[in-house]
Amino acid sequence: MARRTESPDGGWGWVVVLSAFFQSALVFGVLRSFGVFFVEFVAAFGEQAARVSWIASIGIAVQQFGSPVGSALSTKFGPRPVVMTGGILAALGMLLASFATSLTHLYLSIGLLSGSGWALTFAPTLACLSCYFSRRRSLATGLALTGVGLSSFAFAPFFQWLLSHYAWRGSLLLVSALSLHLVACGALLRPPSLAEDPAVGGPRAQLTSLLHHGPFLRYTVALTLINTGYFIPYLHLVAHLQDLDWDPLPAAFLLSVAAISDLVGRVVSGWLGDAVPGPVTRLLMLWTTLTGVSLALFPVARVPTALVALAVAYGFTSGALAPLAFSVLPELVGTKRIYCGLGLLQMIESIGGLLGPPLSGYLRDVTGNYTASFVVAGAFLLSGSGILLTLPDFFSCFSTTTSRPQDLVTEAPDIKVSLPKEGLEED
Numbered sequence: 001m002a003r004r005t006e007s008p009d010g011g012w013g014w015v016v017v018l019s020a021f022f023q024s025a026l027v028f029g030v031l032r033s034f035g036v037f038f039v040e041f042v043a044a045f046g047e048q049a050a051r052v053s054w055i056a057s058i059g060i061a062v063q064q065f066g067s068p069v070g071s072a073l074s075t076k077f078g079p080r081p082v083v084m085t086g087g088i089l090a091a092l093g094m095l096l097a098s099f100a101t102s103l104t105h106l107y108l109s110i111g112l113l114s115g116s117g118w119a120l121t122f123a124p125t126l127a128c129l130s131c132y133f134s135r136r137r138s139l140a141t142g143l144a145l146t147g148v149g150l151s152s153f154a155f156a157p158f159f160q161w162l163l164s165h166y167a168w169r170g171s172l173l174l175v176s177a178l179s180l181h182l183v184a185c186g187a188l189l190r191p192p193s194l195a196e197d198p199a200v201g202g203p204r205a206q207l208t209s210l211l212h213h214g215p216f217l218r219y220t221v222a223l224t225l226i227n228t229g230y231f232i233p234y235l236h237l238v239a240h241l242q243d244l245d246w247d248p249l250p251a252a253f254l255l256s257v258a259a260i261s262d263l264v265g266r267v268v269s270g271w272l273g274d275a276v277p278g279p280v281t282r283l284l285m286l287w288t289t290l291t292g293v294s295l296a297l298f299p300v301a302r303v304p305t306a307l308v309a310l311a312v313a314y315g316f317t318s319g320a321l322a323p324l325a326f327s328v329l330p331e332l333v334g335t336k337r338i339y340c341g342l343g344l345l346q347m348i349e350s351i352g353g354l355l356g357p358p359l360s361g362y363l364r365d366v367t368g369n370y371t372a373s374f375v376v377a378g379a380f381l382l383s384g385s386g387i388l389l390t391l392p393d394f395f396s397c398f399s400t401t402t403s404r405p406q407d408l409v410t411e412a413p414d415i416k417v418s419l420p421k422e423g424l425e426e427d
Helices: 013-032 035-045 049-065 067-077 079-097 103-119 122-132 137-144 146-179 182-187 203-211 214-230 232-243 248-275 280-297 304-333 335-367 371-388 405-411
Strands: none
Touching: 013 049, 013 079, 013 122, 013 137, 013 146, 013 182, 035 049, 035 103, 035 146, 035 232, 035 248, 049 067, 049 103, 049 232, 049 335, 067 079, 067 103, 067 122, 067 335, 079 103, 079 122, 079 146, 079 182, 103 122, 122 137, 122 304, 122 335, 137 146, 137 248, 137 304, 146 248, 203 335, 214 280, 214 304, 214 335, 214 371, 232 248, 232 304, 232 335, 232 371, 248 280, 248 304, 280 304, 280 371, 304 335, 335 371
């Protein structure tokens, strides 16, 4: 491919969007629907909720903590072989989990092995997508991440149906077969050949500059807090509804309702992110605040109508914040440092993914219900929303000249043009 000085904003990038769509479905769609297996694991192994919660928690943490490895390997070998290898590891982990005889086995197979496979797939694909788009980056990211909403809608009742017919071991075998499709998604990746900016430097120089980049560090702290409470409903909402005497299938269907709303939220948010002038951080802060409020209100709702309304609200707002969370990063660090920046971001925010679900399960064991779990989860999101206020240009006037400052600095080639003196004013 010929070298370009700027993102093509389309072309093969739409195929990368399609690949990212299926990858997000097969990674986070599975993780979001894992609450269906949660109840089965508690019954099968006779363990407390906090210990069982570590399965998904380790998987989320390994996926995010191992993202720098996937980014570094993609920088050296390209994203295609790295993502295809990750698909094999993810499928192998689910396959071995179907033979588990203890929670430790599940920690190692699903948490460590599948989590490592997810680490090699998600970050390199989103980084590749960011290199293809500039003006339509939020929309492209939103479309790519709609795979999470669609798969959550389909997987929650589908997994519940599998459990009723094949038990949890047979269901994990079929999930392993689904995960193997990540290999085909990786084969579609073909990063654009952009002219490199020599001022950016190598991976070590990029890492050093990011660790001294104040806005990036504050943004990382904000997303870590958001990540701590973000996944709680998808892991514990089914169990919470069963505490309210709901049947398992209707409880799983409520996750599907949230997933439909999540899908709409991602598309709407991606469109608004490109259409509304000013920093994307403002919209991200809005959706994060509303997500935290809806989480904290879950224990208050008791009647089915109120629970459905909250599920719709949570699904829309949590889905809306996802594409913007990835769109803000290129504005802060530039597309030339996106591989390193995205990998480092996911590694640090893995702390939240690791501690959130076990903390929620611990609060359930101590209090006997999930009231404290959802309130604390909402508080984490509201705290992260407050930190977003400190990012650059958040309170600046709405203007198109300041909405993408970092892209202008990092993507524009350093070219000096000599103009005739008499025509300078008109030009």
